[in-house]
Amino acid sequence: MSQAPSKFADASLQVNRRHVSGKLWLTIFQVATLIGVVALTVLLLTILNDSFGYVAVENKVDPDSLAVNGIPLDAQDKETLMQTLRANISAGLYARFERDQPFAERDAANVYALIQEFVISPRILESWTLYDSLFIREQISETLERDFPNAELQFRNWLSWNFVRAQQSSYPEIAGVRTAILGSLWTIGIAIAFSLPVGVGAAVYLQEYAQDNQINRIIQTNINNLAGVPSIIYGMLGLAIFVRAFGLFTSGIAFGAVDPATANGRTILSAGLTLGLLVLPLIIINAQEAIKAVPNSLREASFGLGATRWETIWAHVLPNALPGILTGSILAVSRAIGETAPLIVIGASTFIQVDPSGPFSKFTTLPIQIFQWTTRPQGAYHHLAAAASLVLLVMLLTLNATAILLRNRSRRSY
Amino acid sequence: MAIPTPPVAPLRRRTRIHEVIIQGLLFLCGLISIFVTTGIIYELSKEAYLFFGYQQWLPAHKPLVADIAPEQTLFEVGTQGPALEVGSHYRIGDEIMLLEAVDGALVQMQRGAQQTEPIAHRAGLTLSREVNPNLLEFLTGTAWEPHNGRFGILPLLNSTLIVSSIAILVALPLGLATAIYLSEYATPTARSRLKPILEILAGVPTVVYGFFALTFMTPLLRAIFGSGVVEIYNMASAGIVVGILILPFVSTVSEDALSAVPRSLREAAYGLGATRLETAIQIVLPAAFSGIAAAVILAASRAIGETMVVAIAAGAGPNFTFNPFKAAETMTGHIARISGGDLSYDSLDYNSIFAVGLMLFLMTLVLNIISQRIVRRFREVYE
CATH class of the missing domain: 1.10.3720.10 (MetI-like)
Incomplete structure (x- = not known):
């Protein structure tokens, strides 16, 4: 660092300027450091944003219509569930399930899952992010009425326990990891x-x-x-x-x-x-x-x-x-x-x-x-x-x- | 009381056989790393060699004008399509011929080349031209369509370099500024809070960064520059996100280098009246230069080898373009896409990704070696 002698003439100004540039650069360094923090935050927010939100769901069969003797579907025992399943799907499909795993070995939850997938068969027609769900709710309702009149709007938590527990599926609504x-x-x-x-x-x-x-x-x-x-x-x-x-x-x-x-x-x-x-x-x-x-x-x-x-x-x-x-x-x-x-x-x-x-x-x-x-x-x-x-x-x-x-x-x- | 004399052990060194065996086994463990390197180099070179010898027959669009006899070497073919090349091999049916001379529609062939039987052929059968990838075309060709006989790696290499350059442009200034702040300015509390955040950033799996690039960075770029300019899959988005991915790497290694500069240098600078900034930029930074340069080169090597972000966000399909807002497949992205299907062994696809892989391996190896050299040669030794 060599400085020409003439620069010493106004030493106090020099010092001020040097301190100002020091402060300026400190701010730049701080901002750069913050960008890393911001990037991580935005990354996490992006993931969270896509993990929750409204979905428009349409059922092939209304679950309420599957109630037997006034007992709703989710309270039925295994035998009733099996009858419901048999009544609503083709014999060939039923035989395939029997082949994959005999019904005698399946429990009620398993049969219930089959009914969910193949009888009620909810399909997601459209989905929104968390941000949209929170801030443009009205627009979502309008879209729903206009494009999917038969669908029902549900708030979906994609990271549910079912998601962790369920197998891979070609239907996003029931796919899991x-x-x-x-x-x-x-x-x-x-x-x-x-x-x-x-x-x-x-x-x-x-x-x-x-x-x-x-x-x-x-x-x-x-x-x-x-x-x-x-x-x-x-x-x-x-x-x-x-x-x-x-x-x-x-x-x-x-x-x-x-x-x-x-x-x-x-x-x-x-x-x-x-x-x-x-x-x-x-x-x-x-x-x-x-x-x-x-x-x-x-x-x-x-x-x-x-x-x-x-x-x-x-x-x-x-x-x-x-x-x-x-x-x-x-x-x-x-x-x-x-x-x-x-x-x-x-x-x-x-x-x-x-x-x-x-x-x-x-x-x-x-x-x-x-x-x-x-x-x-x-x-x-x-x-x-x-x-x-x-x-x-x-x-x-x-x-x-x-x-x-x-x-x-x-x-x-x- | 007499102390019982212990039995005198022979005072020479005994060879303990199990000690020798254990040492041998441990040595083998060390050798495995050598096997891995040898395996990588051997397999990549072998398959790349097969790639350069891969025989492919592409239609030459030249039908025979008349029937030809097995011994006939001079005959007429159609004149449409690209010109025939003297010295190339051509095939009709099962027979391979060597083109010796061509004059308009008239060709002179050496029949029964490459140990095939000369046989008679009917009029109307078309010639196929032999296509071999050669090294010169591989390194200088601007189209990568192996199934159409075009074997230039430049489109893949070019997009790899563009994505990595963008990544370095993002990561170098940010990483260096972060390192200077953490090492020269930050209080111990601030440092202990910021460093774990950078560590988390470094620990996020690359596939998650890919998701981030596609669902956040690309829409952001499209919002800023207009969706007419920025394609859905583009190199810029992938490059910026790869930059964020290597940012913690640049900043951590650079900070280590800055912190290794002894306090006495800083104090000497302060003593001469330098400000904090002047000390950091003019004294500490040059002293830590070798470490920082090594960090940046290593980071570049990681950016080149990074796969998932580019596979998700940079687009599928080689494209020779310098516009970062266009889709272009990188070397790693290409390998991932081609091998993603059920690849059959010894096919052109199988061999070609190994040729690309060899190129990738050599590039990263050279960068790694340079960075090690820099560290060794320019390391400042302080007493």
Whole structure:
């Protein structure tokens, strides 16, 4: 910072000007920081805006007309419900339900759900956002009277308990995310079961055993590079290796678990392993940090008592690094749970209604479901995507809160 | 009282076999990361290689004028459509021929090329031309229609770069200003409240950002610039949202770099009469430059590899345009869309997405390596 001497002539003015520009820039910095906060707020508001709102619903059959002997539909027992169902749908459809799952095994709630879907069959003709519902109520009523005279206006909470519990459906009014949530849990479970032991093993090797030689340096650099590979590339790796090359194993054909005629490698197992590879560098790097933080005095004390290297690691280093390793793993899980791109490449199913039953099942996950609903042109699906996003965010928030709690509770000083 | 002498252990180092096995296993865990990298490079290169060797036959719109015998090398074909190329392979039925010379409607072919049997053909059968993707066309072609024999990656690359540039234009000033505010101005309380918000912003799944781009950012842009100008799917909306997505990344890493600058430098500047702003901009920022540059390059690499936002909001279908308000598919968006269906192995589509994937991988790899180099070379070491 060199200044010409002449500038000193009016030093007090200079100081004022410098302070004014300092204040101005401070405001700019503050505004820029606020924009991040605003972006997050707007993001959440957008999702909430689409998760609630009025819908125009038209029933094929008025539910009141289905009352038997004055007992309304929702208070009927299973036998009555079954009669109502049989009376209102074709014999073929009834036989199909019997084939899918015998009526003897179904409970009243299940039969009631069938009546809801196939007899009453409410259809959403039009839907509005929360903002519209609150501020242009009159316009909505007008539209309703003009365009949908037979429809009824209901305020719908898209994120209902039914939404979380129900299976995927091609009708937005009854579609839910149970299959997707289960799919997400399965894939994450497999991913973590694979990458946690391998990742911690690699971290232990690099921190406790590795000498500073060429190969170990390559491994370390390589891990850092892997962390920067786009996730869709991992999807392509998974497609080529797990789905295709090891298709015999990932489809379950090699274990005789599935029908070889229809099975292919696009299964939960392939998806889980791919996500496992994706989070592996994250787990290794976090575990390395955790192991690095264990003070050397602990190791030396253990060596001094005659413990071998592995005994020291197993009895002292790992237990002390455990909270850090767990925190890192939870962060890895929350990364994996939101991943969409690699699973699209692996070949997540576009539409399945059957809950995943094991590692060889076809799968869909929560983010995949959000993606598919978002890309549908019809407005009603956007509400589903918003509600599913909220479910996903709640899952993530729970995970992260656990990680933070774990981090704070286990903070030890030496 | 006599102390019993403990049994004397031999004082040499014993090889404990299970210790060796454990060390070996742990080493294998470390090696897996090498396998992953090798696997990525091998699979991408192999399928990309198959892509460049992919043999495709496209109609040349040249019917035979008369029947030809198996040994006949000189014959006449129709003259409509694009001109025939000397040196290219052509096919009629099961037979492949090499075009040696062409004179108006008259062509001279080497019959039975590529180990096919020369056979007689009837008049009216049309020629098909062999189309191979080649590297030069791949890198310079301005149309990506693999099924029509056009293999230029530029439309995909161009939209990837436009989306990433918009993202960086959003994330760099905002992220840097946030980092300066957090590290140089904010009180510890303000920082402890703002940082978790940025962490949440970083933790939101990208597919949710995609939903946000489509349902909020696109309507906003259409309201500002007019829906005649801004298409429903457009690069600008995707770029801005990708910018918000990488913003926490830029700000956190830059803030770490700024905080790493020692206090003594700031105090020296204050001692010379510099204001807070002058210290931040002229002293701290240059000292932390390498860290910030590395952060920005890493952020660019993430923007290039980002898939879901562009798959949802930037549009489906390659489009070579520089107008950010138009729909154009990026490399990642293309891979996601093509592989979204039930892709059959060894098809042109399957091989082509690996060629695009290889390009993507190399771009991000180069950026990552540059950023690591910058950190290593320009790191200021303070005593």
